[in-house]
Amino acid sequence: MRYLDEYRDPALARTLLAELCATATRPWTLMEVCGGQTHTLVRQGIDELLPAGMRMVHGPGCPVCVTPLQAIDRAIAIAARPGVIFTSFGDMLRVPGSERDLLGVKASGGDVRVVYSPLDAVRLAVAEPGRPVVFFAVGFETTAPANAMAVLEAARLGLDNFSMLVSHVLVPPAMTAILESEHNEVQGFLAAGHVCAVMGWRAYEPLAAKYRTPIVVTGFEPLDLLEGILLAVRQLETSRCEVENQYARAVLRDGNTAAQHAMAEVFAVATRYWRGIGSIPDSGLVLAERYAAFDAERRFDVDGLDAAEDPRCIAGAILRGSAVPTECGAYGTACTPRHPLGAPMVSTEGTCAAFHLAGRSR
Amino acid sequence: MTTDPLTATCPLPRTDTDAVLMGHGAGGRLFAELLDTVIGPIIGADPVAEDAAVVAVDGVGVVVSTDSFVVTPHDFPGGDIGSLAVHGTVNDVAMRGARPVALTLAYIVEEGFPVADLARITASAACAAAGAGVAIVTGDTKVVERGGADGIYINTTGIGELLPGAVVTAAGADPGDAVLVSGPVGRHGAAVMAAREGFAFDLRSDSCALNTMVEDMITAAGRDVHVLRDATRGGIAAVLNELAFASGVGIAIDESAVAVPDQVAAICDVLGIDPFHLACEGTLVAVVAPDAADDVLTAMRARPEGRGAHRIGVVTNTHVGRVTARTALGATRIVDMPLGEQLPRIC
Secondary structure (H helix, E strand, O other): OOOOHHHOOHHHHHHHHHHHHHHOOOOOEEEEEEHHHHHHHHHHOHHHHOOOOOEEEEEEEOHHHHOOHHHHHHHHHHHOOOOOEEEEOHHHOOOOOOOOOHHHHHHOOOEEEEOOOHHHHHHHHHHOOOOOEEEEEEEOOOOHHHHHHHHHHHHHOOOOOEEEEEEEEOHHHHHHHHHHOOOOOOOEEEEEHHHHHHHOOHHHHHHHHHOOOOEEEEOOOHHHHHHHHHHHHHHHHOOOOOEEEOOOOOOOOOOOHHHHHHHHHHEEEEEEEEOOOEEEEEEEEEEOHHHHHHEHHHHOOOOOOOOOOOOOOOHHHHHHOOOOHHHOOOEOOOEOOOOOOOHHHHOOOOHHHHHHHOOOOO | OOOOHHHOOOOOOOOOOOOOOHHHHOOOHHHHHHHHHHHHHHHOOOOOOOOOEEEEEOOEEEEEEEEEEOOOOOEEOOEEHHHHHHHHHHHHHHOOOEEEEEEEEEEEEEOOOOHHHHHHHHHHHHHHHHHHOOEEEEEEEEEEOOOOOOOEEEEEEEEEEEOOOOOOOOOOOOOOOEEEEOOOOOHHHHHHHHHHHOOOOOOOOOOOOOHHHHHHHHHHHHHHEEEEEEOOOOHHHHHHHHHHHHHOOEEEEEHHHOOOOHHHHHHHHHHOOOHHHOOOOOOEEEEEOHHHHHHHHHHHHOOHHHOOOEEEEEEEOOOOOOEEEEOOOOOEEEOOOOOOOOOOOOO
């Protein structure tokens, strides 16, 4: 396939790997910001082929994971209302809320539909004028412009049955939080290429300078990642800390200004809670006051619905390795694989579930 | 309270549920759980990963299999629900090393469904059965109220006789065996998805009967053909995982040896789906003794449905129950069992 196969060529990949091995003299630690980049690294096994000691730390750029429990619970509450058509990108349907997930709402009769574009949800609202249509707007700067366009389109059409549940997050504040962390070991970043295609990279320039950390705007194909890693390592080896653009075929320094204008028109920056991380100032987007009529939280009166991870769950300590599941008061009693209180008991690969399935008792 | 962002992890999907989800019908881990914890224990049967059962009738091995078809849309490039219902069950019978002999054809039709469509689907099923050399010998038609079904659902049951010399079972893979696939993967799932979403892709389902090719394979290699599976729901990822588990072996494939058509790769890239998880309806995975691999490949390639047959990997005695793939860059990754739903109702 043109524009893809060129960036997957195994022979070129081996050349880049050889050059990387020849360049790296120390065990550098880099973070790829975006979940799409993590996917390519792991799927192609690139992380295994890096020079000895070199490490890739996986970043917070998975919108599914960082969407707060509260937003999932609000989505579930809205989707369960009679008459509502709740639309979402497919991967949000499996994310666990406090009690269940959106697939569970669908199984109990809720009209939950997967769409591939927020404009599909707008079209649905036109086709079903008697029913409220809600779109679950999650993701980073990448998905925000299309979601902004959907609101603008709904406003243009004068739709009164379309609304959006917004839980957008922004990348630069998350990178700042990582760089400010006392445990930070990340020495260089591969910035998310698609986020930068929208936003450009000016916002990263002060970060690179202040924290003396190379940031390479990087694409998503195997050769993109290898080249991004090589550029970051070259900077580290020569004590440079700049923003470089590996993804030149898609990204300009100023980004896509038309998309930025749409976002600025429809959304306002706000403090946002990140699941698993906590509250980060100015790290999210909400609907601007002039588009409040399209705000599903207000329309369905769920903005008072709070949710918190169960306080009995010590998942944080489990995940950091500072406690084992059998030291948890809820383990095996209030918390079991069938009724988990926290993420490590949910999947069979979670630490708590693994202990439980192996029959270990408190 | 803010947790250190470097220790944050993903909330994992739930697998516990009190209600049946679409994902339970997708042939992945959710279905396996339902079979192991609910259906299997009640029936009292050992839930083994076979597409068809061998039943002794008066000392003769009879192979029987049943399958229901709920695909939407009813028509897709390369087939329709009628032909698919025949191919699916014919292939399930054939995957035990059997010659399918007879089929039943049962409809559940929604009130208001056009008779002309019913006739067209029936003609398509009849044509597919004739093409596979299998007789449709009995059937049933039930009508449910409007809203009680999505137009039409079809169940087919097939019986067949074991081919002379065939000993084919999901538990039959031995370390050292060659892993073969009969053609490019993912075509049915991608074609149905493209039809459903209105994508203009030049892509046809691979839906076809595999029984004649299976007879030729057994003729060529007899009991050296150890495992046969058509890579339907869950794609080759699910099939390889199932047989690794059932046989108590590991499987190592070479990712770049698996042919994925450009159109399938493109649609997977657009939608973020793994082509190894996409259903095939006329493509099988075979595990054969290493010395017989070339003869079996020759027999497969002599048939139009096996023209693209190729070797994709080897059975190992390491990493038992796991499937690994050597990536194009020379690294190794795990090929996991799909969890549940890739797409709603693909077969």
